Amino acid sequence: MAGSGDLSAITSKTSENVVRKPRGRPAGSKNKPKPPIIITRDSPNTLRAHAMEVSPGCDIGESLATFARRKQQGVWVLSATGFVSNVMLRQPSMSSAGPGSGPVVTLHGRFEILSLVGSVLPPPAPLGVTGLAIYLVGPQGQVMGGAIAGPLMASGPVVIMAATFMNATFDRLPIDKDEAIATAATHDQLHGRAIGVSDIYAPSQNMTTLPPPEIYTWSMARPLSKA
Structure with missing residues (x-):
């Protein structure tokens, strides 16, 4: 019986010395490689x-x-x-x-x-x-x-x-001072929100201070005919 008492005392002391697992994520867990970003649609700027x-x-x-x-x-x-x-x-x-x-x-x-x-x-x-x-x-x-x-x-x-x-896009150079100011203002307006390809290549309906740009846009590529 005395041996069982000593065993209980040793077990209690061992459990007190056990290091508790820290809370939160382990160090380095956020450095896992991220999956690559795959673009499935061509940009009009692509060469x-x-x-x-x-x-x-x-x-x-x-x-x-x-x-x-x-x-x-x-x-x-x-x-x-x-x-x-x-x-x-x-x-x-x-x-x-x-x-x-x-x-x-x-x-x-x-x-x-x-x-x-x-x-x-x-x-x-x-x-x-x-x-x-x-x-x-x-x-x-x-x-x-x-x-x-x-x-x-x-x-x-x-x-x-x-x-x-x-x-x-066909641009006429040099650009005069008034046109440059209006272009800069339009640039700031576009970058104040999320812009897309249509914003860059399509003329805005509210741009009344600039002459209409000469923009030449063609449709998506089509396969050549075998004929």
Whole structure:
């Protein structure tokens, strides 16, 4: 019986020395990795990279215009590689008539593309915004270039690197002082509440101090027809 009494005393002392579990979350429990955010809808600001191949005998400019019209997206041409033939180039004009009034020169033969830059927009688009410029090297190593003023026929496979976009806004610069003040006020009003894509790309009905902006917005991309 004395042994059982000693066992009870030891058990009571052991229970008193047991450390109680602290309340609240354990340290570091809030640092668990969060699941990634997945965006399921493209933004109108998104630029998509494309590698396009133009078949031999096709007009490169017409092929890009057809692509932009059917996809209802603007095309920003970054570079190109390949060969073209019988190129029509518009030379720079020093007269006061402005750009696009220079003489047109036709280059006969086969030329390698050094650079191809420019933009192609689907209708409607403001005049003077679209256009392509090209630099070529001839068989003797001569380099020439200018704005494309006619058909640009591919004499072999031509690979074009381009980016497509859905929206474009045409701005007239420079902006005068009154317009800048009104734009800043509109900016503050928009950022005083939650704004979305429609707020940025659609003109507000209450903006009476500014002239209506020229905004060119195209519909969502559609797959190209196989025909």
